[in-house]
Amino acid sequence: MLSERRLQVLRAIVQDYVGTEEPVGSKALTERHNLGVSPATVRNDMAALEDEGFIAQPHTSAGRIPTDKGYRLFVDKLAGVKPMTAPERRAIQNFLEGAVDLDDVVARTVRLLAQLTRQVAVVQYPSLTRSTVRHVELLSMAPARAMLVLITDTGRVEQRMVDCPAPIGEATLADLRARLNSRVAGRRFTDVPSLVEDLPEGFDPEERGTVSTVLSTLLETLVEENEERLMIGGTANLTRFGHDFPLVIRPVLEALEEQVVLLKLLGEAKDPGVTVRIGHENAHEGLNSTSVVSVGYGSGGEAVAKLGVVGPTRMDYPGTMGAVRAVARYVGQILAES
Amino acid sequence: MLSERRLQVLRAIVQDYVGTEEPVGSKALTERHNLGVSPATVRNDMAALEDEGFIAQPHTSAGRIPTDKGYRLFVDKLAGVKPMTAPERRAIQNFLEGAVDLDDVVARTVRLLAQLTRQVAVVQYPSLTRSTVRHVELLSMAPARAMLVLITDTGRVEQRMVDCPAPIGEATLADLRARLNSRVAGRRFTDVPSLVEDLPEGFDPEERGTVSTVLSTLLETLVEENEERLMIGGTANLTRFGHDFPLVIRPVLEALEEQVVLLKLLGEAKDPGVTVRIGHENAHEGLNSTSVVSVGYGSGGEAVAKLGVVGPTRMDYPGTMGAVRAVARYVGQILAES
DNA sequence: TTTTGGCACTCTTCGCACGCGAGTGCCAGT
DNA sequence: ACTGGCACTCGCGTGCGAAGAGTGCCAAAA
Numbered sequence: 001m002l003s004e005r006r007l008q009v010l011r012a013i014v015q016d017y018v019g020t021e022e023p024v025g026s027k028a029l030t031e032r033h034n035l036g037v038s039p040a041t042v043r044n045d046m047a048a049l050e051d052e053g054f055i056a057q058p059h060t061s062a063g064r065i066p067t068d069k070g071y072r073l074f075v076d077k078l079a080g081v082k083p084m085t086a087p088e089r090r091a092i093q094n095f096l097e098g099a100v101d102l103d104d105v106v107a108r109t110v111r112l113l114a115q116l117t118r119q120v121a122v123v124q125y126p127s128l129t130r131s132t133v134r135h136v137e138l139l140s141m142a143p144a145r146a147m148l149v150l151i152t153d154t155g156r157v158e159q160r161m162v163d164c165p166a167p168i169g170e171a172t173l174a175d176l177r178a179r180l181n182s183r184v185a186g187r188r189f190t191d192v193p194s195l196v197e198d199l200p201e202g203f204d205p206e207e208r209g210t211v212s213t214v215l216s217t218l219l220e221t222l223v224e225e226n227e228e229r230l231m232i233g234g235t236a237n238l239t240r241f242g243h244d245f246p247l248v249i250r251p252v253l254e255a256l257e258e259q260v261v262l263l264k265l266l267g268e269a270k271d272p273g274v275t276v277r278i279g280h281e282n283a284h285e286g287l288n289s290t291s292v293v294s295v296g297y298g299s300g301g302e303a304v305a306k307l308g309v310v311g312p313t314r315m316d317y318p319g320t321m322g323a324v325r326a327v328a329r330y331v332g333q334i335l336a337e338s
Numbered sequence: 339m340l341s342e343r344r345l346q347v348l349r350a351i352v353q354d355y356v357g358t359e360e361p362v363g364s365k366a367l368t369e370r371h372n373l374g375v376s377p378a379t380v381r382n383d384m385a386a387l388e389d390e391g392f393i394a395q396p397h398t399s400a401g402r403i404p405t406d407k408g409y410r411l412f413v414d415k416l417a418g419v420k421p422m423t424a425p426e427r428r429a430i431q432n433f434l435e436g437a438v439d440l441d442d443v444v445a446r447t448v449r450l451l452a453q454l455t456r457q458v459a460v461v462q463y464p465s466l467t468r469s470t471v472r473h474v475e476l477l478s479m480a481p482a483r484a485m486l487v488l489i490t491d492t493g494r495v496e497q498r499m500v501d502c503p504a505p506i507g508e509a510t511l512a513d514l515r516a517r518l519n520s521r522v523a524g525r526r527f528t529d530v531p532s533l534v535e536d537l538p539e540g541f542d543p544e545e546r547g548t549v550s551t552v553l554s555t556l557l558e559t560l561v562e563e564n565e566e567r568l569m570i571g572g573t574a575n576l577t578r579f580g581h582d583f584p585l586v587i588r589p590v591l592e593a594l595e596e597q598v599v600l601l602k603l604l605g606e607a608k609d610p611g612v613t614v615r616i617g618h619e620n621a622h623e624g625l626n627s628t629s630v631v632s633v634g635y636g637s638g639g640e641a642v643a644k645l646g647v648v649g650p651t652r653m654d655y656p657g658t659m660g661a662v663r664a665v666a667r668y669v670g671q672i673l674a675e676s
Numbered sequence: 677t678t679t680t681g682g683c684a685c686t687c688t689t690c691g692c693a694c695g696c697g698a699g700t701g702c703c704a705g706t
Numbered sequence: 707a708c709t710g711g712c713a714c715t716c717g718c719g720t721g722c723g724a725a726g727a728g729t730g731c732c733a734a735a736a
Contacts (some may be wrong), residue, residue: 023697038709043700061699061716101498135477137487149475149487149495157487157497160439235573236591239584246577246584253574363728378680399687399728659732680735690725700716706709 008035009045011078014066018314021242023063053196063087068279068313071291075276075317082318084326088116092326096334102126102156106231109307109331114234116323117293118251119311122262124230125156126298126305126335133184133192136218138177143167148214150221158224165209172207176214189222228263228305232256241312251286252310261286266306269294274321279313289313293320297328299335309333340390341615346373346391347383349416352404356652359580361401382427406617406651408631413614413655420656422664426454434672440464440494444569447645447669452572454661455631457649458590460600462568463494464636464643471522471530476515481505486552488559496562500555502548510545514552516655527560543621566601566643570594579650588623590648604644607632612659617651627651633665635666637673645669 012033016024026039026046033287035042046064057063066074084092095112099105106123113121116223137149146162181203183195196215200208235256238249255261261284268283269275269292277292287310294308307328309320340348354362364377373380384402387393392408395401404412422430431458433450437443444461450650451459475487484500487490487505517540521533530650534553573594576587593599597623607613607630615630625648645666647658 023699027699039699040709041707041712044708047701057700059715059717060715063699134479135485137475137477139473139475139489141472147473147489149489151477151485151487151497157495159489159495233595236588236595239588239593250577251573253576257571257574361728365728378682379678382679385730395729397687399685401728458695583734678736680733682734683732684729684731686727687710688725690723692722693723696717696719698717701712701714703711703721705707705711706707 006045006049007078009042010049010070011074013055013064014070014074017065018316021314023058023065025063070079070280071313081274081319081325082322084322089326092330096330099334105331105334109327110231110233113307113309113327114237117309117320118240119234119237119309120232120256121234122230122232123307124228124266124305132186132188133187136180138173140170140173146173146214148217148221158221160217160221162214164213166206168210176211192222193219230259230262248289252290255284255286264292265292266308269306274325276317291315293324295324295328297332299332344383344387345416347380348387348408349412351393351402352408352412355403356381361396361403363401409616409651418657419663421613422660424474427664430668434668437672443616443669443672447665448569448571451647451665452575452644455573455647455658456578457575457647458570459647460568460570461645462604462643470524470526472569473523476511478508478511479609484511484552486555486559496559498555498559500552501552504548506548507596514549530560531557568597569601586627590628593622593624603630604632604646607644612663614655623651629653631662633662633666635670637670
């Protein structure tokens with residue numbers, strides 16, 4: 001087990017390294033933090049910490065830098081979440097309240113997160129399994145062509161063209177719309193398939209083809225709606241990665257363009273609070289030199305989506321976690337109001 | 339005036355520099371291109387080209403690199419557009435044909451462009467002044483709350499909540515929907531305001547407030563719809579910018595996040611064909627070391643939006659222009675079909 | 677007049693040696 | 707268990723010299 005002071009030394013190393021971006025040595029440590037012991041003692045502690053794998057030295061005779069494992073310990077045991085100051089919280093709230101619709105909320109959230117953390121922000125659109133259908137609309141576009149519009153309780157709208165096997169009359173369409181809505185309005189996505197299963201039976205045989213075409217399109221749309229989208233921003237902050245960044249930045253940019261990767265990344269975090277994944281803890285290897293700080297957010301008490309930031313492992317964890325948590329909280333409020 | 343051979347020298351310099359990314363000297367030039375003259379002659383020509391401002395040398399006693407003005411001449415007079423090969427064209431077509439809806443078309447186009455040109459791709463969503471309204475839908479959400487859904491001929495759907503001053507009945511809503519559609523369906527965005535101007539007059543006095551609220555929301559939505567959106571991709575290709583890129587890449591990333599900037603950028607290109615803006619020709623100073631190759635595309639003969647790529651001034655102009663033109667052409671086809 | 681070969685000159689780049697300084701590890705002493 | 711001292715290791719910056727690429731200019735040839 002590591003003594004209390006050794007943990008303090010680790011904490012000091014992380015803090016200094018995050019600040020200076022340079023390997024930190026024993027002497028500098030004792031000067032900047034008053035640990036009450038001499039450099040020699042600190043050296044012993046550092047040697048122990050290195051044995052345990054919490055810190056490492058880039059080359060012999062250079063200072064130490066924290067390893068992923070070191071950051072992990074720091075995050076878990078040595079540092080809390082740094083709450084936002086009152087003015088910051090007000091600024092967040094004000095900025096988010098200016099949003100006019102869902103897209104705008106997400107867009108503003110991304111900007112805000114990127115600005116607060118000076119890192120790359122990722123925000124998932126709210127939706128998914130807990131979503132319910134608010135309304136389904138059917139419009140006739142051409143004799144054998146209809147448009148299906150799906151509106152969800154989170155305010156998202158999805159449309160799809162439906163090519164019918166046979167011409168369809170306005171009356172039938174209106175009838176179908178009415179029946180459809182009476183069954184699925186207010187219901188969860190996941191419940192819809194079983195609710196509409198027997199719907200074609202209520203129609204004339206020659207219309208059933210059309211009805212089931214419409215229904216299967218609806219089901220498809222629901223599934224696609226489940227495949228969540230997300231928005232990213234603040235990629236310019238990637239330039240903060242460090243001097244060696246040309247090699248690091250490329251896989252990160254590639255990963256950020258693969259929405260699938262990001263969604264998986266956010267999805268992995270099951271923790272109810274703020275989740276931190278450090279360096280190699282990220283499954284995607286392009287992100288092995290980054291840390292991801294994420295948290296769920298949602299309108300009610302339930303989390304309906306995730307948001308977070310991607311930055312260098314050498315980041316200000318307490319501050320970032322604080323910002324992410326605060327933003328999630330206020331976005332939740334905004335969503336609940338609208 | 340510049341002699342024919344001097345232009346050939348400039349062309350050779352541009353080609354070599356684009357290929358090698360290194361300043362090109364007189365000797366290397368005569369070796370790689372058989373100009374039929376000696377290095378000394380080429381040196382004289384280079385001196386003349388430098389006097390005219392087409393090329394420059396980074397330091398004394400290094401090779402020459404083209405200036406923005408040099409690239410400009412190259413693009414205008416010395417190089418044509420390199421057409422895509424037949425297999426490439428087939429690949430483009432196949433890839434785009436897999437798209438399921440408008441978003442997907444745009445997304446695929448971005449990927450395609452980024453891959454073909456190995457640069458950052460920008461695609462504007464089709465829409466704008468020539469767009470027409472396909473359908474307007476009104477849904478009751480709560481007693482005094484309605485949802486307005488706007489569907490355009492390009493397949494885009496926009497929705498907006500409307501808070502009414504007074505409760506509104508289903509019947510009134512249906513009535514309004516019918517009247518609204520009979521007036522605006524099929525009409526251009528720009529014509530809508532005058533078409534609905536006198537609509538409230540057909541309603542009971544106590545309903546007029548609600549009606550005009552709905553109408554003004556509709557007009558707002560149309561305006562916002564006009565503010566076009568765009569999608570970008572291939573940012574990982576920014577790492578191709580060169581060795582010195584840390585400083586260059588940052589303003590570019592910042593510019594790419596400002597959709598307004600990009601829209602202005604694309605909007606500036608009035609040329610009916612492929613437009614190339616080189617280096618300082620770009621108004622936004624973050625993009626002063628990039629070139630933008632763009633072109634309009636559209637479903638019919640008319641261009642409804644733009645697409646293009648952003649890359650280093652040192653780029654393969656003929657190839658890039660060919661790729662951009664080809665993609666625009668096939669996207670137009672796809673849009674026309676759907 | 678244009679082209680060419682030659683030549684001197686300018687700079688950048690690279691390798692190398694050197695010294696400095698930060699930092700380490702170890703050990704003996706408190 | 708902590709501390710001070712000491713020898714050792716490297717990385718990093720500096721200065722110098724050689725190499726090489728490229729230029730500009732000039733006088734001769736076409």
